[in-house]
């Protein structure tokens with residue numbers, strides 16, 4: 001087992017251990033009081049692990065209730081958010097009870113925002129079952145729902161009391177969804193750890209526990225310095241500015257991981273051409289993305305992506321904070337005017 005302690009406005013552990021879903025009740029009981037646990041999950045994950053987790057929670061003395069959503073980003077909406085709050089109230093959860101999010105990023109974000117809002121905050125436990133949720137969305141306290149005007153437009157910073165990652169859950173992930181998580185893992189190598197880039201040349205599935213732990217450590221260090229995303233936490237957005245543009249232009253038919261992969265490749269080409277990072281970094285990134293079944297080519301032109309960037313919620317006035325590689329395993333945040341960003345987008349075109 002690997003345990004990473006997160007030091008944020010609430011302190012908590014992220015535990016990475018094979019088989020942890022089946023024994024989650026005892027681990028949850030060790031850090032939470034309460035008598036009731038509201039399990040939030042999606043229909044697919046419920047079929048795989050719902051019963052196991054419920055039984056473990058009950059064995060630890062919790063009365064359990066279960067709220068099931070349809071899988072997919074479209075479920076992360078205001079209607080489900082209100083339904084979930086009403087469900088918690090109808091089932092008489094009190095302030096000492098807890099919400100347990102079992103699933104990927106959609107479940108974690110929705111359940112997390114509900115936990116932050118219900119009775120002005122009840123305890124939240126994250127049981128991530130996708131690679132992306134294990135290395136990114138379950139850690140660091142960002143919770144949100146989508147609004148008709150865009151993704152993640154309403155939410156809260158709300159840290160969990162415990163995160164339990166069970167690498168065995170990766171065995172049931174469709175390859176496409178696993179690849180999406182690999183994009184975020186490669187991102188951590190690019191922003192903070194050249195040794196992780198080297199390690200990833202060996203298939204991730206053979207070293208899942210160690211890789212997840214390294215990514216969580218990097219995220220922990222970033223969150224400890226900038227929990228509320230006012231500065232260096234933006235490093236975690238490497239590849240995301242252009243990636244969000246790709247997602248938007250595609251009407252969200254291109255997945256987040258694939259869009260981030262394209263965004264990372266594009267920014268790295270532009271950085272190399274501008275002599276902002278060492279020669280050869282792009283091809284190393286390219287080869288890793290290909291190894292993990294991820295795309296490297298932008299499907300849209302500079303003009304379309306620029307229009308999308310104007311709609312990005314992270315734009316501030318005429319400036320965009322772009323994360324750019326500086327060295328192997330190190331990125332920096334550059335504040336670019338939209339004109340400078342337009343020039344950079346031209347350089348992405350290979």
Ligand code: GLY
Pocket residue numbers: 136137139140142229233236237
């Ligand atoms: N997923 C980016 C962050 O947590 O800041």
